[in-house]
Amino acid sequence: MLLVLPAVAGSALLLIPLAALLTRTPWSRLSDLLGRADVQQALWLSLRCAGAATALSLLLGVPLAWVLARTRLPGRRLLRGLVTVPLVLPPVVGGVALLLAFGRRGVLGPLLVEAGAVPAFTPWGVVLAESFVALPFLVLTVEGALAALSLASEEVAGTLGARPGRVFLTVTLPTIAPSVAAGAVLAGARALGEFGATITFAGSLPGRTQTVPLLVYALLQDDPPAAYALSAVLLAVSVLLVLSLRPRLR
Amino acid sequence: MRASITSALVRADLVAEPGQVVAVVGPNGAGKTSLLRALAGLLPSTGTVELAGRDVSALPLHARGIGWVPQSPSLFAHLSARDNAGYALRARGMSRRAARTAADEWLRRLGIGHLGDSRPGALSGGQVARVALARALAADPALVLLDEPLAALDAATKDEVRRLLRSTLAGGRAPVLVVTHDPVDVAALADSVLVLEDGAVVQHGSPAEVAARPRSAWVAGLLGQNAWRGIADETGLRTASMGSTGHVTGHIAAAETLPAGTPALALCEPAAVTLHRQRPSGSARTVLAGQVGELRSLGGRVRVTVRSDPQVTAEVTVGAATELGLADGGLVWAAIKATEVRLVAL
Numbered sequence: 001m002l003l004v005l006p007a008v009a010g011s012a013l014l015l016i017p018l019a020a021l022l023t024r025t026p027w028s029r030l031s032d033l034l035g036r037a038d039v040q041q042a043l044w045l046s047l048r049c050a051g052a053a054t055a056l057s058l059l060l061g062v063p064l065a066w067v068l069a070r071t072r073l074p075g076r077r078l079l080r081g082l083v084t085v086p087l088v089l090p091p092v093v094g095g096v097a098l099l100l101a102f103g104r105r106g107v108l109g110p111l112l113v114e115a116g117a118v119p120a121f122t123p124w125g126v127v128l129a130e131s132f133v134a135l136p137f138l139v140l141t142v143e144g145a146l147a148a149l150s151l152a153s154e155e156v157a158g159t160l161g162a163r164p165g166r167v168f169l170t171v172t173l174p175t176i177a178p179s180v181a182a183g184a185v186l187a188g189a190r191a192l193g194e195f196g197a198t199i200t201f202a203g204s205l206p207g208r209t210q211t212v213p214l215l216v217y218a219l220l221q222d223d224p225p226a227a228y229a230l231s232a233v234l235l236a237v238s239v240l241l242v243l244s245l246r247p248r249l250r
Numbered sequence: 251m252r253a254s255i256t257s258a259l260v261r262a263d264l265v266a267e268p269g270q271v272v273a274v275v276g277p278n279g280a281g282k283t284s285l286l287r288a289l290a291g292l293l294p295s296t297g298t299v300e301l302a303g304r305d306v307s308a309l310p311l312h313a314r315g316i317g318w319v320p321q322s323p324s325l326f327a328h329l330s331a332r333d334n335a336g337y338a339l340r341a342r343g344m345s346r347r348a349a350r351t352a353a354d355e356w357l358r359r360l361g362i363g364h365l366g367d368s369r370p371g372a373l374s375g376g377q378v379a380r381v382a383l384a385r386a387l388a389a390d391p392a393l394v395l396l397d398e399p400l401a402a403l404d405a406a407t408k409d410e411v412r413r414l415l416r417s418t419l420a421g422g423r424a425p426v427l428v429v430t431h432d433p434v435d436v437a438a439l440a441d442s443v444l445v446l447e448d449g450a451v452v453q454h455g456s457p458a459e460v461a462a463r464p465r466s467a468w469v470a471g472l473l474g475q476n477a478w479r480g481i482a483d484e485t486g487l488r489t490a491s492m493g494s495t496g497h498v499t500g501h502i503a504a505a506e507t508l509p510a511g512t513p514a515l516a517l518c519e520p521a522a523v524t525l526h527r528q529r530p531s532g533s534a535r536t537v538l539a540g541q542v543g544e545l546r547s548l549g550g551r552v553r554v555t556v557r558s559d560p561q562v563t564a565e566v567t568v569g570a571a572t573e574l575g576l577a578d579g580g581l582v583w584a585a586i587k588a589t590e591v592r593l594v595a596l
Contacts, residue, residue: 152324159318160338174328
């Protein structure tokens with residue numbers, strides 16, 4: 001009993017807001033709303049940016065996880081600690097940090113200005129901000145899988161004549177594929193919902209950097225029902241992602 | 251193969267001919283697995299490893315041409331049995347199609363031709379062991395390393411896979427090193443026995459030599475068991491051996507028999523063999539007569555070789571040895587109860 005009451009209260013805390021959102025969603029306006037140009041723009045931008053951030057996380061995160069799990073590089077522990085920092089960092093602080101690194105007046109600003117590629121306040125800035133918060137999810141998931149993987153299969157593959165690169169592609173990667181997929185889904189979900197770092201580093205420029213969460217926030221001022229409906233759409237996407245993860249999280 | 255290697259955990263010099271099966275035995279922690287890993291290139295070592303006339307010690311593991319079956323078979327879980335067996339051929343650049351055909355041929359040879367499409371997760375222990383063996387042998391390795399290939403199997407499967415190993419490894423091109431803890435494996439598979447203790451080779455010789463003159467108490471315990479090869483008949487095992495008077499046949503009675511005509515081993519603990527100065531009476535047992543051979547003391551007991559046909563080793567108390575006057579030599583009768591004899595099909 002001592003444990004059941006807090007458990008019920010905890011469930012209520014999680015479920016009541018979601019239920020409230022669903023009851024207030026103007027379902028009849030949903031199709032009109034989804035047809036609006038600004039909404040479609042935001043949806044499309046969100047999908048592209050989150051997709052790109054997930055791809056970038058995979059491209060950089062899988063090798064990073066491998067280095068953390070399998071090498072004896074000096075500074076490896078420190079690196080692992082640093083990788084987890086964005087997980088707990090307030091996203092807005094991440095946005096400020098990104099601005100100070102890649103902004104026009106940031107540390108790398110002069111270089112980027114000269115190259116004509118300042119990412120701040122562009123769709124690339126959105127991708128960078130989303131990757132900054134999403135990458136740790138992928139790295140930690142994949143690193144865990146690599147650390148738990150016994151070396152024996154990889155060693156056998158080596159004795160059978162496979163070079164290290166081939167071993168990685170034909171044995172390691174297929175074996176940890178479920179974890180890579182789970183990590184990618186987690187990273188993608190985090191990227192799709194990213195707000196604080198994005199608005200700080202890339203702004204909320206309609207059609208350019210205004211992703212769905214930013215649009216929801218903007219709509220909350222002048223068209224609340226539209227914000228509710230769009231929120232319900234994001235909720236639906238989240239539920240779908242959870243369902244896709246379920247077989248792995250067991 | 252000619253190897254002379256030193257690694258942190260093991261130091262060994264050994265020579266093995268093509269097709270020769272070397273049983274690697276020794277107590278836990280003696281360095282058996284380390285020796286295999288060092289030969290495969292999985293453990294840093296210095297020295298030379300000459301396979302098929304070329305020194306591979308400077309080559310990385312993928313270039314050595316080794317067929318390795320580790321203690322846990324570690325099949326590739328995401329690949330079918332067929333693609334597991336064909337992995338080495340693919341890694342060496344064979345087309346997928348040709349590799350699959352060759353892999354199927356190996357699976358058929360090992361009696362699991364119908365399981366090519368199965369994933370490792372759906373296979374039994376014995377089937378997994380066979381796929382691991384097919385995977386190690388398919389690319390015609392220059393050295394085969396088997397690390398306790400039968401340890402994880404139940405008794406019936408063990409006998410079956412051992413038979414398969416015997417027929418598959420016989421007359422191969424590559425020397426075979428097989429780590430084992432089972433004297434039956436040594437008797438059934440090995441042409442020679444390499445005894446490791448504390449990371450060094452204590453003895454390397456034929457099983458008969460090592461059993462007769464063990465250089466350590468540990469190997470005396472392991473190989474002290476009587477083991478006769480022969481053909482099963484209705485009442486036990488018909489043996490054929492080179493005896494003191496040339497090629498002779500003998501018979502060992504066993505309580506539990508095998509189908510007549512099966513090639514088999516008869517095994518019996520020396521302590522279960524009784525010695526007599528007069529021919530003993532009684533029916534349900536084997537009685538062998540012969541001259542007293544070598545005597546060796548093992549703590550409070552004496553191990554006696556009787557030069558009968560076939561030869562038998564008995565272990566008796568010091569008191570019994572004195573009473574029988576074994577030190578004087580002469581003719582003795584060795585008796586073995588049929589219930590003390592275990593037959594293992596080969």
